[in-house]
Amino acid sequence: MPYIFLAIAIICEVIGSSMLKMSSGFTKWWPSLIVFIGYGTAFYLLSLSLKSIPLSVAYAIWSGVGTALTALIGIYFWKEAFTLQTFLGLTAIIAGVVLLNYPVKN
Structure with a gap:
């Protein structure tokens, strides 16, 4: 349920x-x-999602995915430029979210 709250957020x-x-x-x-x-x-x-998801993970997902989706909406609806820099920035955001969610073995 916490990830559903996060997705809707x-x-x-x-x-x-x-x-x-x-x-x-x-x-x-x-x-x-x-x-x-x-x-x-x-x-x-x-x-509500922070009751079960660590702050660092939840906020990284929330801000990263939100930023990427907002950028894509800007490109699609507001006809903002999609450049190599945009592509690399979005790729870096997605890579960061994936890395923060990757389990670390101690």
Whole structure:
């Protein structure tokens, strides 16, 4: 269940981040409201996931996957450039999340 909370938290955070652009600096009411609801829900669900998932792992997944998905939304919906630098950055984020979740033998 904690990873389901984390997955939904990531989705809510990505929605909130995406609506930041649409809010035009919080001058548009509906996108601004969605930003607050998205982030509020994301942090609440992240806090629930932290009951069972270590902070370093949960936050790395939450921020890394959220950043990668937000970048992909920017590329797809806002027609932002997809460059070699973008590709390498997204690859590094994904590699970091994988490494943090890889079990270490002591």
